[in-house]
Amino acid sequence: MTHTIFIDGEAGTTGLEIRERLEARDDLELILLGDRRRDVDARREALNSADAVILCLPDEAAIAAVAMIDNPRVRVIDASTAYRVAPGWVYGFAEMGLRQREAIAFATRVSNPGCYPTGFIGLMRPLVQAGLVPTDWPVTVNAVSGYSGGGKAMIAEFESGAAETKPDAFRAYGLSLKHKHVPEMTKHAGLERPVLFSPAVGHYRQGMLVEVPLHLSALPETPSIERLHGALVEAYERTRFVEVVDLDETEAMTGIDPEGLNGSNDMRLHVFGDRDGGQARLVAVLDNLGKGASGAAVQNLNLMLGLDEGVGLDK
Incomplete structure (x- = not known):
């Protein structure tokens, strides 16, 4: 099964690192907007059509992006600081506790740690x-x-x-x-x-x-x-x-x-x-840029998609 992934903010430092880790995988299909990445309608469509969205945006932009998602099946990983202590969001440090992996795996909203x-x-x-x-x-x-x-x-x-x-x-x-x-x-x-x-x-x-x-x-x-x-x-x-x-x-x-x-x-x-x-x-x-950012995001994505957590990460 191929999962569709949209990285909103792929041109930033973290976004580029995540894209590099994901684009060689044959189990994922990246939604790429290219020159249309600043087009609000194109972004809205991508945010609501992907299986999973990874937000690599400043806090305010991340909050705005989440507000644009009305498809309840879309799962979100946010790499900003906007939701790291927010109710309803699971903290994406998989090793933090015995049940953290399970919490991430079943979550629809995950905040990537700093x-x-x-x-x-x-x-x-x-x-x-x-x-x-x-x-x-x-x-x-x-x-x-x-x-x-x-x-x-x-x-x-x-x-x-x-x-x-x-x-x-x-x-x-x-x-x-x-x-x-x-x-x-x-x-x-x-x-x-x-x-x-x-x-x-x-x-x-x-x-x-x-x-x-x-x-x-x-x-x-x-x-x-x-x-x-x-x-x-x-x-x-x-x-x-x-x-x-x-x-x-x-x-x-x-x-x-x-x-x-x-x-x-x-x-x-x-x-x-x-x-x-x-x-x-x-x-x-x-x-x-690894465990502190893009690596953790990929690990969380793997868990949320029901995959082995090390896919694309193991040396």
Whole structure:
């Protein structure tokens, strides 16, 4: 059976990545509008005739696109931030819980997670659920992404090559502490207090590190890094795309490469720290355009169409 798919916003960074992952598949037929992609009537027809729609649009445009869909059989994946904490939408992080795959598979509306939240929730949610980090704990997350996370404008800025507009080697941003990912990170990690999020962009195209530092001696049960690691292992032991790196391997590392998983839908989780000490650094590595965006969208699409979740994603 061939399923018809419409990517609304296929010319954007995420849309292009998704199209590249889907167009070689013989089980899918892409609805392509070409020069008519700005034609409202053509878009409306495509939005209502596809088996599944993937929205790669700014928030307001995504909301408008959803409002144009009146065919109840059309299933939607939205890659914007518009619906990530909205009632009636299933959060599309398949590894987030035991029943999340099933929820995605039966959903008609799925919100694709953000790249930073994927790493943060992947690290923190199992620890909150295990009672190792209280729900009201003040949690800080530091992260750096390649410049492709900023979309076409930032890509053009970093790749211009003009000496007079040489971009920063490292740029901290979100300095107002009102980053749009904070509600999503807080809610889906199971926290009550908004996280303190410190994002940055590096002078490389894609790949990211998401880090959560913890003072273990300040936590109620003073959990060891072995307990933290064990909670993560238990949470992801049956998953396909999330790996919890062995403590011995992590201890032997002297550095960590944010580009290490580029081109994949994988995410790797590390627990760094002195086994006899009172501090830990939890680090997630992922491709911001892979598991953090287009890879997750394809994984969610596969689940919603009743296919193996790894189709088009496995190496």
